[in-house]
Amino acid sequence: xxxxxxxxxxxxxxxxxxxxxxxxxxxxxxxxxxxxxxxxxxxxxxxxxxxxxxxxxxxxxxxxxxxxxxxxxxxxxxxxxxxxxxxxxxxxxxxxxxxxxxxxxxxxxxxxxxxxxxxxxxxxxxxxxxxxxxxxxxxxxxxxxxxxxxxxxxxxxxxxxxxxxxxxxxxxxxxxxxxxxxxxxxxxxxxxxxxxxxxxxxxxxxxxxxxxxxxxxxxxxxxxxxxxxxxxxxxxxxxxxxxxxxxxxxxxxxxxxxxxxxxxxxxxxxxxxxxxxxxxxxxxxxxxxxxxxxxxxxxxxxxxxxxx
Numbered sequence: 001x002x003x004x005x006x007x008x009x010x011x012x013x014x015x016x017x018x019x020x021x022x023x024x025x026x027x028x029x030x031x032x033x034x035x036x037x038x039x040x041x042x043x044x045x046x047x048x049x050x051x052x053x054x055x056x057x058x059x060x061x062x063x064x065x066x067x068x069x070x071x072x073x074x075x076x077x078x079x080x081x082x083x084x085x086x087x088x089x090x091x092x093x094x095x096x097x098x099x100x101x102x103x104x105x106x107x108x109x110x111x112x113x114x115x116x117x118x119x120x121x122x123x124x125x126x127x128x129x130x131x132x133x134x135x136x137x138x139x140x141x142x143x144x145x146x147x148x149x150x151x152x153x154x155x156x157x158x159x160x161x162x163x164x165x166x167x168x169x170x171x172x173x174x175x176x177x178x179x180x181x182x183x184x185x186x187x188x189x190x191x192x193x194x195x196x197x198x199x200x201x202x203x204x205x206x207x208x209x210x211x212x213x214x215x216x217x218x219x220x221x222x223x224x225x226x227x228x229x230x231x232x233x234x235x236x237x238x239x240x241x242x243x244x245x246x247x248x249x250x251x252x253x254x255x256x257x258x259x260x261x262x263x264x265x266x267x268x269x270x271x272x273x274x275x276x277x278x279x280x281x282x283x284x285x286x287x288x289x290x291x292x293x294x295x296x297x298x299x300x301x302x303x304x305x306x307x308x
Contacts, residue, residue, distance in 0.1 A: 002031040002103060004110060006125065011118030013110055019243065027122055029097045031106050037091070037098060045072060050091055056099060057087040060183040062190055064197050068093040069123065071187070075133055076176050083173055085235065090126065097122045106113045109133075123191075127206055134217060140178075141220050143169070150225065150247070152231050159238050167232055174225050181218035185211050254304060 006027040050070045062071035069092040088101030188211025276282035
């Protein structure tokens with residue numbers, strides 16, 4: 001277990017020994033593993049509910065009770081290739097805030113907010129951490145949008161290989177973030193609704209701003225999902241255009257050789273009464289007739305602009 005003290009006035013966080021006495025103008029913030037939280041002694045209501053939820057964190061949620069606030073987070077962080085998910089739980093009671101999960105990541109989070117939480121309540125400190133989790137997400141979504149735009153431009157030039165695999169990969173990413181932001185919107189709405197808690201007007205307003213911010217991110221993901229659908233439709237239209245070109249070429253080739261096939265079939269009947277069989281110029285005449293027919297067809301197709 002790692003213990004921090006947060007100066008209420010300055011917002012400075014510093015790590016202390018477990019047995020160090022706390023001054024009146026400090027909050028206590030703990031980083032601990034799930035087993036340590038289970039073994040925690042003292043009056044911590046609804047602790048068992050959180051312990052059960054920590055065993056398999058499926059989504060982001062928050063629960064507000066009269067004497068505590070608790071919840072779990074499942075946070076996606078991704079790049080172009082893949083998305084990493086990290087989870088943690090939190091518990092707020094009185095002047096104590098517990099974070100349960102991987103200490104290294106949680107410690108980095110606390111180091112980043114040190115000095116930026118002056119005159120904040122523990123609920124506001126929790127909000128600052130939540131805001132930090134999404135502060136770079138808009139850049140990530142913009143990067144995804146740029147990748148999709150590049151994909152669209154390349155698709156107009158050439159149909160890429162393994163296109164559907166790429167589409168599925170991006171769709172999975174956007175689905176994860178779509179669900180994530182929807183859960184954060186619910187958290188923000190629940191907190192600003194001030195259920196079972198006596199939040200100040202400023203705290204409720206801050207949670208409302210957070211809910212609005214996550215809603216904008218949610219809308220951005222919605223727009224990207226629609227953009228992805230448009231790219232997939234563009235891909236299908238490109239496939240259709242290529243198939244139509246192939247069919248056009250096959251149709252033209254068939255049209256070129258159909259009259260020649262008719263000639264071959266006609267003179268392949270070998271009836272004794274056919275005068276061309278006894279004409280010494282019959283064979284060259286058929287050849288010349290075939291060439292004339294091909295030239296006539298070529299001129300006609302070119303005039304009708306069927307060679308595009």
